Structure formats: C-alpha cells, structure tokens
Amino acid sequence: GAGVSQSPSNKVTEKGKDVELRCDPISGHTALYWYRQSLGQGLEFLIYFQGNSAPDKSGLPSDRFSAERTGGSVSTLTIQRTQQEDSAVYLCASSLQSYGYTFGSGTRLTVV
Amino acid sequence: QKEVEQDPGPLSVPEGAIVSLNCTYSNSAFQYFMWYRQYSRKGPELLMYTYSSGNKEDGRFTAQVDKSSKYISLFIRDSQPSDSATYLCAMRRGGADGLTFGKGTHLIIQP
Numbered sequence: 001g002a003g004v005s006q007s008p009s010n011k012v013t014e015k016g017k018d019v020e021l022r023c024d025p026i027s028g029h030t031a032l033y034w035y036r037q038s039l040g041q042g043l044e045f046l047i048y049f050q051g052n053s054a055p056d057k058s059g060l061p062s063d064r065f066s067a068e069r070t071g072g073s074v075s076t077l078t079i080q081r082t083q084q085e086d087s088a089v090y091l092c093a094s095s096l097q098s099y100g101y102t103f104g105s106g107t108r109l110t111v112v
Numbered sequence: 113q114k115e116v117e118q119d120p121g122p123l124s125v126p127e128g129a130i131v132s133l134n135c136t137y138s139n140s141a142f143q144y145f146m147w148y149r150q151y152s153r154k155g156p157e158l159l160m161y162t163y164s165s166g167n168k169e170d171g172r173f174t175a176q177v178d179k180s181s182k183y184i185s186l187f188i189r190d191s192q193p194s195d196s197a198t199y200l201c202a203m204r205r206g207g208a209d210g211l212t213f214g215k216g217t218h219l220i221i222q223p
Binding site: 004033040041042043045048056091093099100101102103104105106108 | 120146148153154155156157158161200202210211213214215216
C-alpha cells in the first residue's frame, strides 16, 4: 500500500487479557519501529527492526511486551496480561535509512 | 536533563501570524533534524528534514538548525487554522540510528 497500515484502529480490552497489534509497513522499507504515545508523554520508543538483524528491544517496558516481524514485512506487537497503564496509542513507523519515518495512524488501546 | 526539550504549549496565535516553534537538545552528535506535524487521532507526518546546520525552506515552512547552540526552529508564515496541530521535533545521530523525539508543541491558530 501507499502508507503504513495499522490494525485495529481501536481496541478495548479487559485487564489481564492479551492483545495483538498489527503493522503493515511501506513495501521496501527495511526499518520498522514501534512507539507508544500517552497523553502528555510524547513518543516512547519500544522496539526497532532493521532488515534481518536482531531487533533493538531496549525500549520495551516489561517482559509482557514482545514483537516480531515476519519475512521482513508485517510486524505484530503483543502485550500479555494487559494492565491499565498500558492504555495508550501504539504507533508503528517504517523508513529507509538516512531519512525520516512514515507513521501509521496508530492503534488506540484502552484497558478497562 | 532530557536529550530533547520542547515546550508543550499550548501556543495560540491569530491567523496570518508568523509562528516560531523551537527545540533544544543536549547531544552534540545529532546531525539529522526533523519536524513532524500530528493532527488529533492521526500519526505524525514528516514536515521538514534537514542535515547539519543551516536553513531549509518549503512553502510557508522554514526549518533552522544552529548546532553551535544546539537549537532548532520551525517557522510557519501566514499561519492558517489548518496548521493547528501538535508539532514534534526529532533528531538522530547517524542515518541508521533511531530518532529521539521532543514531546511536541500544541499549536492553535485562531481564525
């Protein structure tokens, strides 16, 4: 597609349940990033995939968070045993090196 | 001290005014500087991209980088209500590094 696609756009889940968020990056973009954006908190880096290299997981806030990228394309961010503090907008971005990111519209996660 | 500082605002100006948005940073290794615009309930979109010091102009938008002062600016001329959004600065060291973002400035252009 022409842009970065994220699904679902909105997700409401009960505390303790697992959720999966999907990102479909721009075709040919080798780098893929996940960020979390909470109200008034700015963009918090979560994880970074570059080609076939091991991902940079340094931003994942706890071991309840994990992500994978299959075939160098689609990525899934999984949050296990969700907590209320996980409520945020989860943004995915892709890029070619030496340029800025193209972001998706995000998944708004609400944990009730 | 945070790596990138940005006043969250809100900054409210009348239509037609010149807007100045700014970020300061502490890491002298940053070389690539960007401005993103984010409308409500949308992802950020790349607005301006500059490398090292200097100015770059694109229509009503001008980006300035002063590496000696570790200070970057975005100017918007003839501001329009449609410019109302949150503006985030971002920067990186090398081309393959991740971006470090400011928290964003909420801009309101009053008709």
